[in-house]
Amino acid sequence: MQLGEGLAKQAMKRQRSVKQRALALAHGFILCIACLVVLIPLAYLVINSVKLPREFLTVPPTILPSAVTFEHYRDLFEDSKTLRHFRNSFTVTLWTTGITIICGTLAAYGLARMRLAAKILAGVTFVFLFIRFYPRVTTVIPYFLVMRELDLLDTVWAIIIGQLGITIPFVTWLMLVVFQDLPREIEEAAVVDGASVPQRFWRVVLPIVMPSVSAAAILTAFLSWNEFLIASSVARRKASVLSIAVAGFVSDKGIQWGPMAAMSVVMILPMIVFALFAQRYLIRGITFGAVKG
Amino acid sequence: MILFVVPAFIIVVAVQFYPLAYSAFLSVTDWVLTESQTPKGFVGLENFAKELSDETFRRSVRNSVYITGGALALQMTLGICLAYLTMGSSWRMRAIRTLLILPMVIAPVAAGTLWRILLNSRAGLVNHVLSVIGIKGPEWLAHPDWAIVSVILLDTWQWTPFVLLVVGAAIASIPDDLLEVAAIDGASRWQTFLYVELPLLMPLLLLTLVFRMLESLLSLDSIYSLTFGGPGYSTYTLTYYIYTLGLRSFNFGAAAASSWIFMVFASLSIGLVFWYQRRDW
Numbered sequence: 001m002q003l004g005e006g007l008a009k010q011a012m013k014r015q016r017s018v019k020q021r022a023l024a025l026a027h028g029f030i031l032c033i034a035c036l037v038v039l040i041p042l043a044y045l046v047i048n049s050v051k052l053p054r055e056f057l058t059v060p061p062t063i064l065p066s067a068v069t070f071e072h073y074r075d076l077f078e079d080s081k082t083l084r085h086f087r088n089s090f091t092v093t094l095w096t097t098g099i100t101i102i103c104g105t106l107a108a109y110g111l112a113r114m115r116l117a118a119k120i121l122a123g124v125t126f127v128f129l130f131i132r133f134y135p136r137v138t139t140v141i142p143y144f145l146v147m148r149e150l151d152l153l154d155t156v157w158a159i160i161i162g163q164l165g166i167t168i169p170f171v172t173w174l175m176l177v178v179f180q181d182l183p184r185e186i187e188e189a190a191v192v193d194g195a196s197v198p199q200r201f202w203r204v205v206l207p208i209v210m211p212s213v214s215a216a217a218i219l220t221a222f223l224s225w226n227e228f229l230i231a232s233s234v235a236r237r238k239a240s241v242l243s244i245a246v247a248g249f250v251s252d253k254g255i256q257w258g259p260m261a262a263m264s265v266v267m268i269l270p271m272i273v274f275a276l277f278a279q280r281y282l283i284r285g286i287t288f289g290a291v292k293g
Numbered sequence: 294m295i296l297f298v299v300p301a302f303i304i305v306v307a308v309q310f311y312p313l314a315y316s317a318f319l320s321v322t323d324w325v326l327t328e329s330q331t332p333k334g335f336v337g338l339e340n341f342a343k344e345l346s347d348e349t350f351r352r353s354v355r356n357s358v359y360i361t362g363g364a365l366a367l368q369m370t371l372g373i374c375l376a377y378l379t380m381g382s383s384w385r386m387r388a389i390r391t392l393l394i395l396p397m398v399i400a401p402v403a404a405g406t407l408w409r410i411l412l413n414s415r416a417g418l419v420n421h422v423l424s425v426i427g428i429k430g431p432e433w434l435a436h437p438d439w440a441i442v443s444v445i446l447l448d449t450w451q452w453t454p455f456v457l458l459v460v461g462a463a464i465a466s467i468p469d470d471l472l473e474v475a476a477i478d479g480a481s482r483w484q485t486f487l488y489v490e491l492p493l494l495m496p497l498l499l500l501t502l503v504f505r506m507l508e509s510l511l512s513l514d515s516i517y518s519l520t521f522g523g524p525g526y527s528t529y530t531l532t533y534y535i536y537t538l539g540l541r542s543f544n545f546g547a548a549a550a551s552s553w554i555f556m557v558f559a560s561l562s563i564g565l566v567f568w569y570q571r572r573d574w
Contacts, residue, residue, distance in 0.1 A: 038396055129570075137532050138556055143308070233536075243514070268403050287455065287459055
């Protein structure tokens, strides 16, 4: 009797472990599929960028090319037009990030230390939220007209200024939360020592919040580098940037698959590097507002 | 202190609020740049009336609803599932999470281009894979309905990681003892999810939903490089429609009017997000 019970228990245990193993297997399998769904398209893009021209549009598609060629990349970097796109993208990203970090950090510090009433602070937060999410296509047309009036159309400055309108509020919001969490006692010692406000900010506060400033800088660079709407509405030729160039391959007659893939790789790569090495910073920025803090 | 805020304030007013007011002015003005260099005058709400009965405008709204609705349903479901499947802090899970979030950091224009290559009906990888398992793949980008599906797939591929991240962080913050109590009370894993975790996660899930809804409605880049609105008008979304109306046909009045119709809806959603963030849960 007891023996029977023991056997039954054992059988049950074995059954459960079989079930568990099956579940673990399914778990691993699903994760595998998910990873493949992410990786294969990316890998295929890289493969396409080093494929021989005659291996495009074959049926079935050429998955493993017979030879690796860097001609598409060479073409990209020998073409003065694409070189200009690169230069413009770099210029825009650098200036946007620089100005945003300076103005945004200062404004956030100011707001955090102004002892604003809770109601006003809530209003300010609402403005940030609104700017983050209102249909930007609304302001793109007037912005185009303003730039036309100022004779700034098709210049990198038209793109930079337009992007600043998005990135500055965003960074101010991000840094505001950081400064609000910073205990005032840290500064009080400096006040006693007779430090002026700029000295306090520069010597005491800034070094402490430096990690958050880097996070904000990485996020701004990410937004600016990938940005398309503003760039494409105010700069189409001389000041055209990478995002416009990548999108432009579609409307051109006869898609040049090789250069298109190569340029996409060049555009994606810096952001992948960010994602792998500065993941926490980048994610904090992208999900900011959805996740508190 | 106020001096610290001044530069940012000036830029935001000049680049956000001034154009916003300007656009409100345009919405009640008759102005087509190809016909006249200056506004032709005040027309009241005529632009709004015209847009609301315009066939392409209506179609764009419908397309937006299909695309955003489909994409949200898919990415919320997949994102929540994946968040549960990638829980934990082992190096393996962390590596998988790092990998899974990659689509999110890719420039949307590049993602559109990439999927354009993959979805090519004759020589694309997707239809090749389908044919290997014995399914004849559709004409993804050339058929009006499948083009919509293509846009949904792209949005899902790119933004499921966002849901995964946000929901993953929320799950990790649920206290363990709560789940233990449920387990001691004899609740199954599924019951625990349904009656303990889901109610706790609900506010955040709603917030994520509205977040993604707005971003999906507002996105222009990926459609621009994936379908270019086509074939015909079949993947024109509201944003894409306003963009082409304003900056291709230069019909500023009509574009501004339709963007303000859009704005009303967006503002309501933003208000909802704001309200949700302010209350504590």
